Amino acid sequence: MTKTNFNIPLSGDRSMPIEGFDTSLHLKHAADQAKARGFDRFPIIDVDSHHYETESFSEILEYLEDPVLQQLAKTASASRHGAFGMLPGNIGYQDMGGRVARYPLRQLEKTGPEAHRDITMAKRWMDALSVDIAILFPTPMLNLGLHPQIEIEVALSRAYNRWLTEKILPNDPRLRSMLYLPFNDPQATYEIAKEFAGKPGVLGYMVTATRNRAVHNDAYMKTYAFLEEAGLPLGFHASYNWNDQTMAMMNKFLSVHALGFAISNMVHLTNWVINALPVRFPKLKVIWIESGLAWIPFLMQRLDHEYYMRKSEVPSLTKPPSDYMREMFYTSQPMERPNDIRELEQTFRMINAPTQLMYSSDYPHWDFDVPSVIYDLPFLSEEEKRAILGGNAARVFNIDIKEKLAKSI
Template sequence: MNILATGLRDPSVEEFDTRTLLKKAAQQATKRRYEDFLIVDVDAHHYETESLSEILEYIEDPVLRATAKAKGGVYAGAPTLMNNQPGFQDMGGRIGRYSTRRLEKTPAAPPHRDVHLTKRWMDALGVDIVCLFPTPMLLLGLHPNVEIEIALAQAYNRWLTQNVLSSEPRIKSMLYLPFNDPEATYKTVQEFGHKKGVIGFMITAARYKPVYHNAYMKTYALLEELGKPLSFHAAYNWYDQSFFQTTNKFIAVHALGFTFHNMIHLTNWIVNGLPERFPKLKTIWIESGLAWVPFLMQRLDNEYMMRTSECPSLKRKPSDYIRQMYFTTQPMEMVDNRDALELTFKMMNADSQLLYSSDYPHWDMDLPSVIYDLPFLSEQAKRNILGENARKLFNLEPIFSDLKLAAREAHQKSA
């Protein structure tokens, strides 16, 4: 791989390959015998902007479709449809896969390029089933034009279900909900609730619509009827004038932003009695880490015991409802104080409520070893968090990768 005078990798190289990039991860998976159990990754990503020219064809509004397509280039339509945030996710070019992923070669024949690329990193990490999310669209809830959020969400969901989910049973998704419009949100669940590979629905947390508004109740009821979980995927908003515009470093807005929005939505969800109103609707809180969960449990319980009259629909303490919710692992705070992490696991009932997630290919991704190597977890707890909890939550049929099946057969023959 060429190196520029600056010391950074040359983004024009053509030999980039995910399998080479993740060679050590694959060795780690082999050493730990991941083929012996199911691993479900509940939060990983692709870059939908790399297929945006295809997605634009699914926009129903002919004027918006034509306007977006008029912007040429690799990311055709992105300047018209997407809203961006400042940030330094690629660490100044040191995360090479950010700049080189578009150059990776894949077979020209079906399935879609995203299927080939996704399976490559899944096999390297030892992941059997993945829940795939978009990336730039995580900020679409902040778009000033609600009609654009609706149009792009519908187009993306149709493109994803027809071109990716329909062709690969190992790839699933919780589809994007255009939450700024309650009626469009409801219609999205109606249209896609029974589509192949759709295991739930996602609200991008960086937005300002209250989850307790009456206009969303019929959507929650429909999700409960379908048995589809509702997830809140975190992001950050550096333009937030209330808090985050006072920060001057990306590390600050990233550390706080990815927890802040989910904390607000979770708090509103509980204090407005939604767990009691929709007791069978499972909620998942994604990519916020774990350290904030004990804080919120204690803070809400303390307030609730002094002001129970403000939450008349609750029958238990807020922490009791939180312990029934689901959380994804990444980015798990691997601090020096391992006792703090162990206590966090205990407080949130991690053995049954925690779901492994890699967040691949983002800069702060986590390998399955972050769970597998924890000394305070039993073997069964590790297997639960890495796959069994997700299998039960989403009612998944276990599907193992061909590499795992081959490795398992080889071990059986040698035994």
């Protein structure tokens, strides 16, 4: 059989053979862009980036505490289905066929023995984008909240958290994470929050928003109280579920992707505000991740409208829902590109973006955003750009960036 020689186009007339794929070359344009804008002069913190934890699944399985479950998982991983013996399937095709080659070629990229492969791969894209610190999230596990066996979510999330805090985060200070909480089990959620607090690189905790558990259930209150007291932010990371009855009426992934990522966080945020959780936990920093921004002004107006007509249903709220929403935090990606820049400017104004918005790339996903997506906005001052790209995250997560700030003076 004749071997096909695939090439990945790069800048100019150069190309990179598939056998020599390297993230640093793949992101050369991004690196050139970062250099031209002087991103090395001030800190950039990426609040939502990803790795493919299934590439290290054999390591993660060693951290499973239940020997029976571990044996079953290893058997599944030895099959052609790999890690998906433990992860629920999801319908969809985020890969843009023929255009984005990062996913399949990651497995062919060569790394040395000096560091764990995840660390090396992360630092390559971070250096290209001029990102100083990246908050790392899993990818296939974002659907784990839909698993019909709650004990699987608990066991796998604890194994993943142990692997991440022992193998990855302690070995490079540029990598941090908000650890996975198995939200379908409130008691396990509380125990994991307490168990991993203070571990190297742990900045807070993350709940995958694609699930069917209400955030205002009383069983979660002790977890929220603990996080507030410990000063650890709580993030809700959006995703999609084409199997959901509402989403199933759509026949294009474009439609599901457009609405699914927003709806999952809209539901949880609505419950969070209307059930007065900002009143009960005023110092708990809550972050809404990977939903874009356009949905926030819409939800502000809808909830305020209902609030003014039905205040009797929410006696604990002392101000309209939008005021509580403006005190929350949001990540930028995927930031919508409106035809009229004034639309985006108005969104930034409504959410208090200069203090509440934090840059995220979502790399290596197909729709990732480079830092210039924020830096090139004409309606932001230099100070506001730097706050969104790094300063706000440093404040929210209590990250020391004094050394990098000194270089910007």
